[in-house]
Amino acid sequence: MDIVIVDTGCANLTSIQVAIKRLGYNSIITSQPSILSKSKKIFLPGVGTASAVMKVLSEKKLINIIRDFKKPILGICLGMQLLCNFSEECQGVKTIGIIPTAVLRLKTNNLPLPHIGWNQIAFDTFHPLFEKISNNSRFYFVHSYIVPINQYTLSTTDYGINFSSVIQKNNFFGVQFHPEKSGHVGSQLLKNFLEM
Template structure:
């Protein structure tokens, strides 16, 4: 299977690659459109600001392809957030609009911002992305912005407020947490995505 991790210029690329390799698969890290077009599965990671990731993708002529691809794609952390429609981060700007939901800053309500560390992920209805993963199990988070509840949410987490921690719409999937840093449950989620 051809697996690609899109080089978005962020720091967790090799952690994702190592997780994929521990599962017995091979993955490449690339920002070359010709390689990404041939992939059977695509990881879209992101750390930092949405504007910087979108700028990088646009500079590499990847933005239009990613928005319109029919290949299964998993957005991780910021990679999930850019699936939304609009961001209130810094200068307000449009995102990929795969999910009609705006990205907002976590309010500092009896909690720390950014949200760093382990937290529970709850799902109400079974989704294959969580196959063989216990409900209410903990994953590792690192973020300051969040996606509110929406029609495509498949899991939720509480940090001061309830927010959407995983989404699925057609061939687009996203997780706010970092499965590559979340031990066995994280690797199981990556395995589930690869076995779609």
């Protein structure tokens, strides 16, 4: 199977698969290392806690397969955060370690947590992931932790503080929002990733 959604035990796997199917692509939800390592595109979704998903990835022996993968990977929401070195969540969780930064608790000035709802992403330079997507387009967010702005940040979002909403290092991409819940603009981003 060319397109694989990693079975992280999360609730949003089917909604991602349906969003991909609407674009005319078939995908498989699996945690089988042999299928992941042969795939052409990987989606790494995440809902819930970093510790729970890292436990699943460890038990299924997927951490090194993801780390060593040479084709495009898209981490979604918690999946993006897992690409970093470490998360502040639950007294600290070691994560996959692609992006050399820590994931921090979102500290806002009296704004409610989690950050839920539509918010803008701002990017300074064009990237193929943003093909046919206007700067300051709105996507749907649900999160309480953030990836700080760093050298791999492609776009930022403001919620009391500016944070990374899209990141990329080599073949590893991450989006803090949920493209599968973001209507037409989210579908366009998924399409752009699938056609890279």
